[in-house]
Every structure is written in C-alpha cells, then in structure tokens.
Amino acid sequence: MIDIAEVSLWYDRAHKALDRVSETIRRGQTVVICGPSGSGKSSLLRCINGLEAFQEGTIRVDGVSVRDPRTDIHRLRAEIGMVFQHFELYPHMTVMQNITLAPMRVRKKARAEAEQKAMALLERVGIPEKAARYPEELSGGQKQRVAIARALAMEPKIMLFDEPTSALDPEMIKEVLDVMTGLAQEGMTMVVVTHEMGFARTVADRIVFMSEGRVVETGTGRDFFERPQHERTRQFLDRILL
Amino acid sequence: MDTGVIIRNFGFMMGGLGLTLQLAAITIVGGLILGILLALARLSSRFWLYWPATAYIHFFRGLPLILVIFWLYFLFPVITGKPVNAYVAAIVSFVVFEAAYFAEIVRAGIQSIPRGQTMAARASGLSARDTAMYVILPQALRNMVPALVTQAVVIFQDTSLGYVIGLREFLRRVNLVDAREARSVELYLFAGLVYFAICSAGSLASQRLEKGRQRMHPA
Numbered sequence: 001m002i003d004i005a006e007v008s009l010w011y012d013r014a015h016k017a018l019d020r021v022s023e024t025i026r027r028g029q030t031v032v033i034c035g036p037s038g039s040g041k042s043s044l045l046r047c048i049n050g051l052e053a054f055q056e057g058t059i060r061v062d063g064v065s066v067r068d069p070r071t072d073i074h075r076l077r078a079e080i081g082m083v084f085q086h087f088e089l090y091p092h093m094t095v096m097q098n099i100t101l102a103p104m105r106v107r108k109k110a111r112a113e114a115e116q117k118a119m120a121l122l123e124r125v126g127i128p129e130k131a132a133r134y135p136e137e138l139s140g141g142q143k144q145r146v147a148i149a150r151a152l153a154m155e156p157k158i159m160l161f162d163e164p165t166s167a168l169d170p171e172m173i174k175e176v177l178d179v180m181t182g183l184a185q186e187g188m189t190m191v192v193v194t195h196e197m198g199f200a201r202t203v204a205d206r207i208v209f210m211s212e213g214r215v216v217e218t219g220t221g222r223d224f225f226e227r228p229q230h231e232r233t234r235q236f237l238d239r240i241l242l
Numbered sequence: 243m244d245t246g247v248i249i250r251n252f253g254f255m256m257g258g259l260g261l262t263l264q265l266a267a268i269t270i271v272g273g274l275i276l277g278i279l280l281a282l283a284r285l286s287s288r289f290w291l292y293w294p295a296t297a298y299i300h301f302f303r304g305l306p307l308i309l310v311i312f313w314l315y316f317l318f319p320v321i322t323g324k325p326v327n328a329y330v331a332a333i334v335s336f337v338v339f340e341a342a343y344f345a346e347i348v349r350a351g352i353q354s355i356p357r358g359q360t361m362a363a364r365a366s367g368l369s370a371r372d373t374a375m376y377v378i379l380p381q382a383l384r385n386m387v388p389a390l391v392t393q394a395v396v397i398f399q400d401t402s403l404g405y406v407i408g409l410r411e412f413l414r415r416v417n418l419v420d421a422r423e424a425r426s427v428e429l430y431l432f433a434g435l436v437y438f439a440i441c442s443a444g445s446l447a448s449q450r451l452e453k454g455r456q457r458m459h460p461a
C-alpha cells in the first residue's frame with residue numbers, strides 16, 4: 001500500500017535528513033516508527049503525503065507515485081489523514097468547522113452531509129458535546145481526538161500520526177491511544193511515530209527504528225524488544241524503557 | 243485670535259473632509275486588497291511571482307509618495323498624450339503606493355501563523371488558495387488589525403498630498419480660505435486639531451484592539 005524505495009531528502013546541501021530509506025507498509029498494517037529526536041521520523045511522514053519534496057527515490061501510495069508531476073497530489077493527500085504532535089487545529093474555527101472544512105472544500109460535500117458525518121465521528125471519539133466549542137476551550141486530549149476526527153472525516157485509506165501523545169499530560173495519553181488502537185483493530189493502515197512502547201508492543205505489526213536519517217533496524221514487536229540486533233537500538237530502548 | 247473665521251468657513255472646510263475621508267477609504271480598501279495579493283506573491287515559492295512582488299514592494303517603499311503622484315499626474319500624460327483626471331491620479335497613486343506598505347504588514351501577519359497550520363491544511367488536501375483563504379488569512383488578518391489601523395491613520399494623513407495636484411480635499415480648502423481671509427494661525431491650528439482628533443481616535447481604537455487581542459490569545 002505504501003512503498004518507500006531508497007528515499008533521500010536534503011533540507012540543504014550540507015544536511016541529509018533522510019538517507020536511502022526503504023520500507024513497505026501493507027494494507028491494514030500498523031507500523032510504528034521510533035528513534036531519537038532529529039532522526040528524520042517527521043520528515044519521512046511528510047514525504048509520504050508529498051509535503052516534503054524528497055530529491056531521490058520513489059514513494060508509491062496504492063501504486064501512485066507521490067513525486068510524479070502527473071499525480072494529482074491534492075487527491076492523494078485527501079486519502080491520507082495526518083495527525084500532529086501539536087494538534088494544529090484551526091483556532092478561529094469551531095470543532096465542527098475544523099472537521100467539515102476539508103470534506104466540503106476538497107470532497108465537495110454538502111454542509112449537511114459533512115456535519116452529519118462530523119457528528120458521527122465526534123461520537124466515536126467520545127466528545128459529541130464539543131461540536132460548537134473552539135479548540136482553546138478543550139483539553140489536550142480532547143484536541144487530539146478532534147484532530148483524529150478531522151482526519152477521519154476525509155475517509156482516508158491511510159493515517160499518519162506524528163508523536164500524537166508527546167504534547168499531552170500523562171492522564172490524557174490513554175484516551176488518545178484508545179482511539180488509535182480502535183482504528184488499528186478496524187483495519188486502518190497506519191504509520192505512527194511514537195515513543196509509547198506499550199502501544200508499539202501490543203498494536204504494531206512492525207517497528208522501525210531510525211537514527212540519523214537511516215532505518216537502523218526493523219522487526220516485529222517481539223523481536224524488536226527482546227532481540228534488538230543493533231547496539232544503537234539497544235541503547236535507545238534502555239533509555240526509553242526505564 | 244479670530245475664531246470667527248473658522249465658524250464662518252466651517253461648512254466649506256468640513257466639506258473637504260468628506261473628500262479626504264473618501265480618498266482614505268478607497269485607498270485603504272484598494273491598498274489592502276492589492277497588498278494581500280502582493281504579500282501572497284512575495285511568500286510564494288514560484289520565482290515569477292516572488293520576484294516581481296518583491297521588486298514592487300522595494301520600489302515603492304523607496305520613493306516618497308509625492309513623487310509617485312507627480313509621475314502619474316505630470317509624466318503619464320506626456321507619455322500617453324492624454325491628460326489624467328486629478329482625482330483618478332490621486333486614487334491610483336495612493337493605492338499603488340500604500341499597497342507596498344500593506345503588503346509588508348500582511349506578510350508579517352502571515353508569517354506569524356505557525357507553519358503547522360499550513361501543513362495541516364495542505365495535508366488534508368486543501369489547495370494553496372483554500373489554505374490561504376480559510377486557514378491562514380483569517381488568523382493573520384485578526385493578528386494584523388492593530389497594525390492595519392495604524393496604517394489607516396497614516397493614509398488619512400497622506401491624502402493631504404492630493405492638494406499638490408489641486409484636489410479640493412480638507413487641507414486644500416483650509417488653504418483657500420486662508421488665501422481669502424489671511425488668518426493663517428487660526429486656520430492651520432484648526433486644521434491641525436482636526437487631523438489630530440481623527441488620528442488620535444484611530445490610534446486609540448488600535449490600542450483597544452491590541453488589548454482585546456491579547457485577552458483573547460494570551461502569550
């Protein structure tokens with residue numbers, strides 16, 4: 001479903017953010033990406049939906065090449081939901097408007113239909129009563145659940161999560177992870193950058209460890225935690241599992 | 243001091259204030275629209291949008307407004323062979339000139355919005371145009387209101403330059419009355435008071451808005 005082949009990305013000539021990264025993510029899989037800060041995890045996610053113009057390699061989503069100039073990138077992005085560490089809800093819009101904007105502007109849905117879908121999604125993430133509120137009136141966990149609902153409103157085939165719980169107070173992490181776990185169980189294809197190793201262990205089909213722009217190691221949950229192959233992975237796990 | 247001269251000519255002079263306010267209003271609306279387009283072009287990654295917009299902004303910010311008015315009013319007819327109406331010349335000069343200043347205010351406003359907002363909008367499939375229209379500009383304009391009000395006050399003062407090509411705006415009418423009555427001290431003090439009162443009201447409004455904004459978005 002997502003085919004990443006030999007992707008390299010430079011932000012400037014001196015600095016290589018991604019170094020020949022290859023990964024294949026199949027339909028319905030949940031892949032967790034972890035690694036130290038600055039290792040290129042966010043950059044890789046942004047390459048998948050074409051927000052970052054990588055210079056080398058190819059990424060195909062459902063067979064469609066992301067960097068091909070003939071690809072309708074807006075249509076491709078509409079199929080890929082993205083959730084951010086700092087939520088990135090639109091502060092000048094209500095929760096409802098946040099969720100319905102893209103379905104109405106990109107999918108050209110009628111308002112009534114978009115709002116009905118939005119309410120159903122708010123039910124699903126457990127906060128239907130917040131529809132008319134503004135983001136600043138919500139807690140962090142609620143904001144992130146709205147952000148997930150906003151991404152799901154486009155009925156995406158793939159969901160990308162970039163450290164969705166890193167900015168949350170500990171007591172709010174679970175409510176967000178629960179929603180994500182539910183999605184994974186329903187068969188959503190997900191790429192999740194996270195350091196929540198409990199989530200990685202129980203939900204991920206595969207774990208990818210990155211360091212300095214490279215994929216150092218990849219394995220199933222069990223292998224990854226019990227038999228890490230590389231010294232760097234071991235050091236990272238020791239630090240994170242303390 | 244003879245305040246009688248002001249009372250006798252009050253209606254005539256204040257009639258010019260109507261034109262002054264009209265010039266200012268058209269300049270503010272036209273300049274802001276052109277300024278937004280220039281700012282968006284300047285922030286574009288396409289060089290054929292970026293370079294002309296940047297050159298335009300630097301060019302007009304490097305000139306005194308009076309020179310732009312002179313060019314349009316005296317030089318343009320020489321090239322085209324047709325005279326330019328003073329009102330049209332003033333409006334066009336003001337809009338074209340002030341747009342460069344609005345563009346920089348708008349650019350700063352847009353750049354004050356975190357990059358993540360653009361990222362989230364683009365990630366959802368929104369076009370660049372929709373991202374600007376629905377996500378970035380509404381937030382940016384809200385942040386810019388105090389700076390825009392300040393610029394509006396400056397424009398209100400700048401319209402007095404319409405005088406040099408014979409527009410009978412407020413200051414020109416005061417000047418005409420003075421030519422007839424020879425009461426410079428009283429008349430120009432009065433003109434100063436009128437400008438000062440209107441500009442102070444504008445500045446005060448700007449400060450109010452700034453405080454209101456900080457209450458809404460602390461930090």
Ligand SMILES: Nc1ncnc2c1ncn2[C@@H]1O[C@H](COP(=O)(O)OP(=O)(O)O)[C@@H](O)[C@H]1O
Binds near residue numbers: 036037039040042
């Ligand atoms: N927009 C950008 N411009 C320049 N450099 C960037 C940009 N985004 C990320 N980088 C650099 O690329 C590297 C990888 O960053 P990132 O993908 O954010 O890593 P991670 O998400 O793993 O912390 C870092 O060295 C970072 O400084």
Ligand SMILES: [Mg+2]
Binds near residue numbers: 041042043162163
């Ligand atoms: Mg990151």
